[in-house]
Amino acid sequence: MTVAVAPTRPVETLIVQAKELLGVEYHLVDCFAYIAILHPQFGAAALVPDDNKLDAETGASELNEAFKKAGILTKAIPLALSATSVEPPILIRSGPQMATDIAVTMGRASVSLQELSSDQYTAAKVALEKHAIERRKRVLDPTLMKMIQGAIAKVTEGKRIFAGGPEVSVEEVVMPEFLLPAVLLAAAENWTMPVAAQQGKGGFVVHMKADDSAVLMFRVSHIEVSSPLLLMLPLVDVIRRSKRGGEYILDECITRFGNFITGHLTPELETSLELRIATSS
Known part of the structure; x- marks a missing residue:
């Protein structure tokens, strides 16, 4: 895939x-x-x-x-x-x-x-x-997507990854309509305080669209970053924190995404979602 x-x-x-x-x-x-x-x-x-x-x-x-x-x-x-x-x-x-x-x-x-x-x-x-x-x-940048995939592949080192029970590949983790929304949300939540402490420097913005065919009902449509490196840091941190023994379990990311959607559900959110982590300047 x-x-x-x-x-x-x-x-x-x-x-x-x-x-x-x-x-x-x-x-x-x-x-x-x-x-x-x-x-x-x-x-x-x-x-x-x-x-x-x-x-x-x-x-x-x-x-x-x-x-x-x-x-x-x-x-x-x-x-x-x-x-x-x-x-x-x-x-x-x-x-x-x-x-x-x-x-x-x-x-x-x-x-x-x-x-x-x-x-x-x-x-x-x-x-x-x-x-x-x-x-x-606002279209997903292929170069940025390759960087995200490479960063996750490097940190997982070929170890098995699981999400909600089934085993998934690195490619599936970074697919915009698969697990990427959940991973980015977890990274965004974890990164909010550090970015705020830096007066908004190093932030990023994630745009998502409602999609009935997507695994989590949302797909990532665009990512704005002040620096690719500053997006990789929280992403890699999320993956590292998901390690259990010799495997990576992304269930918490999925749960956090579900809780976020449930807690913020509005008519506008039913069609689009924007995660703005401080500023992206």
Whole structure:
């Protein structure tokens, strides 16, 4: 089993198809998890490559926040694709019919919007490009993931690792949708006081997303670190503390993660989670 860091994305295929179908009247930007679509008259949309309406709504919210920061008076709507069913105004048809549904749906949603001037349209495109760059930075860094895996492999030295009963591999421990959320939470809790004592220096931020297919119902989506070394220290410490005899038992990490989620469960936490350990400056 390998670490799932940045698999080939359906968005990459979708944006090629969308550009061909929509033509030059629409400006399309790859925002990694979705496509940002911009039209001077019809406004904007966040298009996801599947039927996940929640992801589409999250994308639209992100785009609207980017427009707001740039002072642009337009609005993004969520769009999701389905090959089997259509549920306007979010779920539209995939394939060749996609272009028609995008134009119709965006057109209907833009009735109350004012058409963007040439300058505003240019500013909106710039805002989307900046947003896309920032969003891509929030993707898990493959180099950092390799460092995490290497650090845990070094400290465990090939010894057996167990989590909730079954034996697991180092690769499974660092998988974003497997045990990494629990290990990072334990590291974050242990590291909070030392970082606070240093006035926030050496902190890190862990972003997680709700994922029904993940072992712990959350997957790590991004890690911000002031220094990779200062992330490795608390991570390695957590693993070392889990040693029992000649084996490593990660049950406590899983229990702590479950307790944290239960104790902090809110409507917002049901979709995303951010562990901010002081600051990451």
